[in-house]
Amino acid sequence: MRLQGKITSWNDHLGIGFVTQNGSDQQIPLRYEDFIDRSRLPAVGEVVIYEHGKDSQGRTIATRVGFPVTGNPAAQSKSSKTAKPKPPRRRTRGLGTVAVGLAVIAGVIWWQQHHAAPEPPSHDHTATTDSSIAVEPDTVFGEAAPYNCDGRRRCDQMNSCEEAAFFLRNCAAPSMDESGNGIACESSGCGWK
Structure with missing residues (x-):
């Protein structure tokens, strides 16, 4: 069943936000990847049409999100924001990051062995x-x-x-x-x- 609501918060960098269904106070998570039309960025205050769905952890989210076809003043005023957002970056540690980390550790060890202050004379x-x-x-x-x-x-x-x-x-x-x-x-x- 298609529901209608208003975007109450949105983060362009992460591509996530919340939508509040008309006549309700419950905020439902909203992801950029669930928009049908990704030619423009959504904005706070825009009216959207969506369906309830579940994410990978079983939580309710807005899916098959679209903008209504009728005139929407909020949507029209935000239509200048047409740049396609970058998809949210996932924080993964690739092989390059691990290699750089190991190189830094090896460099520190080498430096300590070759540039450390000489040991004080032993009393033994x-x-x-x-x-x-x-x-x-x-x-x-x-x-x-x-x-x-x-x-x-x-x-x-x-x-x-x-x-x-x-x-x-x-x-x-x-x-x-x-x-x-x-x-x-x-x-x-x-x-x-």
């Missing part, structure tokens, strides 16, 4: 990488120590208990003090008299 003395560290004369051995800090950090790399004690005191090798008592390589027999 086990990470010393100098192959040879100059050592002041040792009070135990008298003159300059016979050993060099060459990067070794474990008891199984030492040749003697004296060398292990030197490395513990001078070469930032706390892993050689297994019990934390200041004696190097106790499990290897050092420190026992």
Whole structure:
């Protein structure tokens, strides 16, 4: 059954609005795609003829919408608005959008790896990488120590208990003090008299 009503609101950009049936206060959704004649845009205040239908979610909407053939002052005054509207844009994420997003993420990661501020020096003395560290004369051995800090950090790399004690005191090798008592390589027999 064809009904007659007046357009009470309309959004050209989205192509949607509402129509109110004559003699009723109920507003029914109205879509541009449901107009029979799409040669011009509808406008608020225009009289339209339509049928009740259902959308994909089962809600009542106006379908098979048309303009009456008789003279309609509102329609005549709006007839200068003849530009065909763009159909409503659906917000989809295409492959291009995903690719751009991934490129931006990859660029940020690359920039952080290549332009980030250098890390502050570590206070962890086990990470010393100098192959040879100059050592002041040792009070135990008298003159300059016979050993060099060459990067070794474990008891199984030492040749003697004296060398292990030197490395513990001078070469930032706390892993050689297994019990934390200041004696190097106790499990290897050092420190026992």
